[in-house]
Amino acid sequence: xxxxxxxxxxxxxxxxxxxxxxxxxxxxxxxxxxxxxxxxxxxxxxxxxxxxxxxxxxxxxxxxxxxxxxxxxxxxxxxxxxxxxxxxxxxxxxxxxxxxxxxxxxxxxxxxxxxxxxxxxxxxxxxxxxxxxxxxxxxxxxxxxxxxxxxxxxxxxxxxxxxxxxxxxxxxxxxxxxxxxxxxxxxxxxxxxxxxxxxxxxxxxxxxxxxxxxxxxxxxxxxxxxxxxxxxxxxx
Amino acid sequence: xxxxxxxxxxxxxxxxxxxxxxxxxxxxxxxxxxxxxxxxxxxxxxxxxxxxxxxxxxxxxxxxxxxxxxxxxxxxxxxxxxxxxxxxxxxxxxxxxxxxxxxxxxxxxxxxxxxxxxxxxxxxxxxxxxxxxxxxxxxxxxxxxxxxxxxxxxx
Numbered sequence: 001x002x003x004x005x006x007x008x009x010x011x012x013x014x015x016x017x018x019x020x021x022x023x024x025x026x027x028x029x030x031x032x033x034x035x036x037x038x039x040x041x042x043x044x045x046x047x048x049x050x051x052x053x054x055x056x057x058x059x060x061x062x063x064x065x066x067x068x069x070x071x072x073x074x075x076x077x078x079x080x081x082x083x084x085x086x087x088x089x090x091x092x093x094x095x096x097x098x099x100x101x102x103x104x105x106x107x108x109x110x111x112x113x114x115x116x117x118x119x120x121x122x123x124x125x126x127x128x129x130x131x132x133x134x135x136x137x138x139x140x141x142x143x144x145x146x147x148x149x150x151x152x153x154x155x156x157x158x159x160x161x162x163x164x165x166x167x168x169x170x171x172x173x174x175x176x177x178x179x180x181x182x183x184x185x186x187x188x189x190x191x192x193x194x195x196x197x198x199x200x201x202x203x204x205x206x207x208x209x210x211x212x213x214x215x216x217x218x219x220x221x222x223x224x225x226x227x228x229x230x231x232x233x234x235x236x
Numbered sequence: 237x238x239x240x241x242x243x244x245x246x247x248x249x250x251x252x253x254x255x256x257x258x259x260x261x262x263x264x265x266x267x268x269x270x271x272x273x274x275x276x277x278x279x280x281x282x283x284x285x286x287x288x289x290x291x292x293x294x295x296x297x298x299x300x301x302x303x304x305x306x307x308x309x310x311x312x313x314x315x316x317x318x319x320x321x322x323x324x325x326x327x328x329x330x331x332x333x334x335x336x337x338x339x340x341x342x343x344x345x346x347x348x349x350x351x352x353x354x355x356x357x358x359x360x361x362x363x364x365x366x367x368x369x370x371x372x373x374x375x376x377x378x379x380x381x382x383x384x385x386x387x388x389x390x391x
Contacts, residue, residue, distance in 0.1 A: 133309070133311065136310055136311050137311040139314070141288050141289075141365050141366065142365065145366075163306075163308055164308050166326055167307065167308050167324050167325065167326045167344055168308075168324070168344055168366070169326075169344075170366075170369065170370060171341045171342065171343035171344075171366060171367055171368075171369060171370040171371075172341060172342045172343075172370070173339070173340075173341050173370060173371075173386045174328060174340045174341055174342050175330075175339070175340040176249060176337065176339050176340075176385075176386050177337050178330065178333075178337055178338035178339070178340060179337065179338070180250065180332075180333040180334055180335060180336060180337060180338060181332055181333070181334065181338070182334065184252050184253060184271045184332055184334045185253050185334060187271070188253055188254075188255055188271070191255065192255070199261070200261075200355075202295060215355070216295060216298075216355070217293070217295030217296060217298060217299050218295070218298050218299060221299045227277075229278075230278065231271065231278040231279060231280075232277055232278065232279050232296070232299065233279045233280045234280075234293065234295065234359065236257060236258065236259040236260070236269070236280075236359060
């Protein structure tokens with residue numbers, strides 16, 4: 001782990017090595033962006049971070065580099081630059097900032113790695129809610145589900161967490177003995193034979209018979225006298 | 237005929253024919269379009285094993301009159317290279333059988349934000365994570381049949 005003050009830093013790692021940045025929350029950040037007089041330039045490996053991330057009320061840092069530019073312009077005087085390789089044994093302070101960074105860069109692997117270092121049993125409901133959102137941003141969908149579930153287990157009275165856990169839960173089988181229908185094939189035959197004339201439109205079909213067609217699903221649906229046995233579909 | 241394991245237990249409980257065709261005017265790759273019911277509204281959806289969740293066409297969502305209070309905010313989802321804003325809901329999906337029995341599950345659905353000035357250009361997708369992950373399914377390209385059945389909890 002290297003601390004950056006206001007200078008170019010040799011990370012000691014090969015170019016292309018995965019890395020993460022984290023703000024040190026205990027440092028004096030009063031000279032933070034945008035008034036920081038010094039803009040240290042850091043040789044930035046090929047991590048596609050190119051976003052401005054807010055952290056705290058007035059603090060934050062701007063990363064102008066990333067792919068394809070190898071440079072990052074850091075707008076804060078004190079940050080930590082860390083090895084994010086799976087084999088790294090370092091401890092990671094500032095995990096909140098690292099979660100945000102990993103999420104904003106869509107780096108699912110880094111996000112999962114950082115999240116694994118957090119003691120979630122000590123986290124408040126709001127931490128779980130925020131982490132679920134960040135996990136979804138990172139594309140870590142399974143972790144988002146697990147965090148929502150774990151958060152609900154620990155904080156069962158939190159309504160927002162309960163809703164998240166319900167929506168993100170694994171698919172649940174409801175009914176496995178519903179009688180079959182004979183309308184699928186006639187409708188598909190109609191679409192195969194006549195779809196070309198209605199491409200891009202919505203149609204309502206029943207047993208292979210066109211009931212209505214229109215520009216929107218709502219428009220077609222509202223025109224039906226009965227929706228029983230109707231297939232509503234866009235024509236491709 | 238429905239599929240069975242060696243011990244004669246069923247792999248699939250239902251089967252339905254599917255369409256095999258492109259789903260946008262710009263593409264030529266054929267997709268598997270199956271008939272499903274989303275909260276009771278029968279429609280077509282593309283089997284997308286590389287995708288996540290049920291991505292519900294906003295046109296269908298509008299017909300369903302989903303309550304935003306029942307959903308959760310979701311960061312934009314990457315769909316075919318675009319970052320699409322939307323919400324996540326919990327919806328019932330029924331795989332409609334022509335042979336055997338239909339199967340209904342409840343899964344996670346992403347509903348893209350509806351743009352009143354623009355029609356959603358894509359179909360409804362059945363993604364793996366959050367939707368297909370708890371069912372067995374198989375495809376017979378010769379007969380264009382899609383087979384489905386519930387996965388055992390232990391699997």
